[in-house]
Amino acid sequence: MSNPEMKMPIRRHLAAATALMLGLSANAAVNDVLPADFFPLATGTTTFAVYAYNRQFSGPYSHGNKLLDGELSSQIVALRAGHFIEVAGMPVSLVAVLPWSQNAVSPTPLARALGEEARGLGDLRFGATGWLLANRESGEYIGLTSLLFVPSGDYDSRQALNVGENRYKFTLNGGWIKPLGSGVIFELVPEVAWFGDNTDYVGGRTLKQKTAYALSSHLRYRANQNWQFHLGSQINRGGETRINAVDQHNAPDNSRAVLGTTYLTDDKSHQFIFRVARDLEVKNGFKINSEIMLRYMKIF
Template structure:
């Protein structure tokens, strides 16, 4: 049951929503799809297109639900290119991820407006310590975000963050039984400074953020060689920010799940669909519906 809170004035509630989105929505962890840590032979290329539609109708502050009727919809795509190669006997996969899309405030948070454009470019490469074809896969992946996306300090829905970010993720896949696989991953994200953050009055100040920790697991069952069912559980914690040197007390603690299926419609083409939502959120908007679609082609 939601704890009772004193009513907030509309402008205060909207300001809280804007701060929540600007400071915590980009702090999401690096969500994987089941099977992402499968090592493929050197020389393989992958082109991946993602699409995500998400809706949010609850807003939380320090674990308490804010007593307004907020709304935030997002339609986000990602274009991803991957090349597998061998270096020193190890498989690596240099890649880029380019997000793009649209965000729109609704209902009591409609004053957030809307924004569309391109997000920050992400560069990454997994390094596998197992070989293609093995029943167990294990890899480490560094990620680097470049501040190339659309950003305006007076727009709480900017798709870019105006700062560098670095993350290190460890991931593995384990065959529990024939046709049953468990994926596990853990990562930590470190944040550079945004020296052009909104100080609450339209002026510029500096945003700093503590590291964000994340854990995730995925269970996958092969119904046939080309069709699988899957489910995932995610937990994110940390990422508290300071704005102009003032601690915002907005530590993250989010638990969510998804379920879905993957289907190889051709030997080198896979369609993937998952549905999920947040189970619990301490800070920011709580996702009540999220649909992810992915098209993967290998060549």
């Protein structure tokens, strides 16, 4: 016969791990920045981009230990519109993002804990980037991005797995682009994310989340005027949750690696980015075993 007392720690760890499922955002930086995103385009330029992600997760993990052989499949499509203006002689980019996703969980025991599936529109995002340094001669740029997430997405308080988050979020990103010579470019993007409270989390409980931090970096190689290749890494720290004033001790503390390529057409009006990524390690939550991303951007 099974011992109920032995099962209780597992249940508590599972609850802490699943508390990170809000919006599926705890496994990566909240604002996903791609290579050259901190390159300012000419004043008056408008961009329209379509993102497509396929992510396969395993877990959940708690304190580095895998609790279940669970699987989570997530497909995301996002639309982003941007426009470049000039303020006090400084380039500024205004952006709006609308995501949609569908997510499915297996096997049945994990689906019962999280919710079997979630699909629909995600939370709207509005942001702006201002460049403190934009030296087109040297190719060095320093930008600052603020992004507000509005709780407008589909949300079901009966389960942990959701597309929307039922709370506000705010992120602040810095971006530094530095050419190293011979077509090699280094990029560094730190991020800080602050979270509002979700007062209707799984049955009317209150979920709070501590500040989260991320550091992303890319090394790009410009092969010619059309093709670039990049490799990168990301480290995520912080972001522990608290449910009804009870600390969950569940910071993701994960790191990931990315590899990709960028193609820009000769007329510089169409850009394609293809990327693959995976988590190298994760302490709490779900581990991204594979991610495939494609972005198409039209530049007007």
